[in-house]
Amino acid sequence: KEDTEKRQIVELIRKLPKLDKIFEVHKKIGEGTFSSVYLGSLRQHCHLSDKEKKWFAIKHLVPTAHPARIEHELRCLQDMGGKNNVIGVELCLRHMDTIVFIMPYIPHKKFSEYVGDMDAAELQRYMRALLSALQHVHSFGVIHRDVKPSNFLYDRENQRYLLIDFGLAQRICYEPEPEPNIGSRKRPRDEDGVANDAKRAALDLSVGTPRPQPVEGFRPPEVLLCVARQGCGVDVWAAGVVLASVLCRRYPLFRGADDAAALAELADFLGTRSLRDAAQHLGRRLVTSTERRGLCLRRLVARLRGEQLPERYARRAAPATRASGAAGAAAAAAAAACHSCRSCRLRAEHCVCRDDDQKAEEWAEGV
Ligand code: ADP
Ligand code: MG
Numbered sequence: 001k002e003d004t005e006k007r008q009i010v011e012l013i014r015k016l017p018k019l020d021k022i023f024e025v026h027k028k029i030g031e032g033t034f035s036s037v038y039l040g041s042l043r044q045h046c047h048l049s050d051k052e053k054k055w056f057a058i059k060h061l062v063p064t065a066h067p068a069r070i071e072h073e074l075r076c077l078q079d080m081g082g083k084n085n086v087i088g089v090e091l092c093l094r095h096m097d098t099i100v101f102i103m104p105y106i107p108h109k110k111f112s113e114y115v116g117d118m119d120a121a122e123l124q125r126y127m128r129a130l131l132s133a134l135q136h137v138h139s140f141g142v143i144h145r146d147v148k149p150s151n152f153l154y155d156r157e158n159q160r161y162l163l164i165d166f167g168l169a170q171r172i173c174y175e176p177e178p179e180p181n182i183g184s185r186k187r188p189r190d191e192d193g194v195a196n197d198a199k200r201a202a203l204d205l206s207v208g209t210p211r212p213q214p215v216e217g218f219r220p221p222e223v224l225l226c227v228a229r230q231g232c233g234v235d236v237w238a239a240g241v242v243l244a245s246v247l248c249r250r251y252p253l254f255r256g257a258d259d260a261a262a263l264a265e266l267a268d269f270l271g272t273r274s275l276r277d278a279a280q281h282l283g284r285r286l287v288t289s290t291e292r293r294g295l296c297l298r299r300l301v302a303r304l305r306g307e308q309l310p311e312r313y314a315r316r317a318a319p320a321t322r323a324s325g326a327a328g329a330a331a332a333a334a335a336a337a338c339h340s341c342r343s344c345r346l347r348a349e350h351c352v353c354r355d356d357d358q359k360a361e362e363w364a365e366g367v
Contacts, residue, residue: 008036012060015098023102025058032150033214034167036060039105055105056090063097069167070099076142076166077101084136085129085161106162111149114156115251123246126154129161130239137163138232141172145230147238148218149251168213173229217241217254221266221275224259225284244297248304270294 005028013020023040030037038058045053061070074092082088091102118126130152137144144151145168153162213219220237222230245253254269256262263286267275271294279286302309 009038012038012098012100016093016095016100018095019058019093019100023056023058029057029105030150032165032167034062034065040102057103057105059101059103061099061101063099065167072169073166074101076169077103080137080140080142085133085163086136087162087164103164104162106153106155106160107157108153108155111154111245112251114154115149115246116249118246123243125159126161126246127239127243130163130242131236133161133163134232134235134239137169138172138235142166143170143172143230143232144168144235145170145213146218147235147242148216149242149245152242170230172231215256215258215262217252217256217262217265219262221263221278222282224263224266225279225282225286226259227282227284247297247301250304267292268295 008028009025013025019025022043024043024046026039026041028036029039036059038060040056040058041053042056061073074089077087077089080086087103089101089103093100093102130147133152134144134147144163144166146165147163151163151165153164155161213223218238218241220234223234241253245251254262254265256265263275267288272288272290272292274294276286276288299309301307
């Protein structure tokens with residue numbers, strides 16, 4: 001592996017000699033679908049100790065990426081970056097189809113190394129940092145669309161956070177959903193009637209069919225149901241999944257291999273009715289072969305962490321779960337009649353506190 005990485009560095013330097021003039025490229029530190037990222041330092045600092053050097057992340061974009069897409073990512077970094085926990089760009093170098101972004105480097109650990117041991121105060125700081133970065137991005141009318149822990153770097157020692165990777169970012173679409181057969185599905189054509197790649201790509205960045213997101217457990221219903229009109233909610237949903245992962249101490253929390261499997265997981269989690277309602281709201285019809293009530297997050301979290309539910313919740317659930325006979329039936333009916341479960345605050349039909357512990361356990365085992 002090391003040899004391959006060294007060869008990649010040599011190849012990059014060969015294609016982009018000016019990179020080598022300014023930077024020492026030390027090693028590969030990351031790889032995504034659209035890039036490889038290397039650790040670099042300034043040649044002029046070569047006499048300094050590692051502590052004194054200024055470190056950079058050198059992102060080499062795959063040459064097959066569309067130029068308009070690369071330009072858009074760079075614009076996002078230039079316009080929004082450098083503040084509110086959003087990464088900025090220091091320099092961009094290009095020769096022919098070889099393009100690198102030079103960005104500040106932030107040391108960080110893998111999410112899986114800290115997802116299991118964050119306390120409430122640390123989680124609060126982490127989520128505040130993530131949400132403030134998203135608020136900043138959204139204030140520019142842009143959706144990040146790839147919010148996940150590997151794109152939100154956390155330097156735990158120094159309490160620093162950085163939202164990175166605008167490779168899938170898109171302008172918020174305020175337009176109403178197009179009628180079927182007209183609108184976004186047609187390719188934009190130039191005056192000669194010839195589909196124009198560059199124009200189409202530029203349009204794709206603003207509205208229209210969003211670029212597919214990688215199959216990871218952070219996609220909200222509007223993405224899974226291929227709704228063209230997507231808003232900031234896409235990022236907020238992903239941040240919610242990050243939060244739920246830390247609460248449950250499980251990563252990945254969702255791992256649906258394709259859109260249908262991911263929808264089935266959400267249906268298990270939220271209940272089929274909530275998901276159907278959401279689909280209807282988005283102008284889609286969702287058909288499920290079975291009904292699921294959804295899980296109570298509070299109980300699930302307690303179970304996955306091996307913790308006891310606080311006494312007050314256990315007590316509130318008691319009449320419906322434990323009482324038997326006429327009194328039990330009356331209590332269950334009363335609980336079902338009220339709008340939300342007093343224990344988990346979910347609507348009665350979504351609540352599993354009363355009689356569906358088994359289902360939660362089975363699901364939790366799956367996770
Ligand atoms: P991609 O678009 O291919 O997903 P990213 O920009 O997300 O590329 O970078 C891939 C990985 O490289 C990140 O998950 C991270 O581990 C590492 N990385 C990227 N930028 C930085 C940075 N500024 N500091 C430290 N590591 C980084
Ligand atoms: Mg990434």
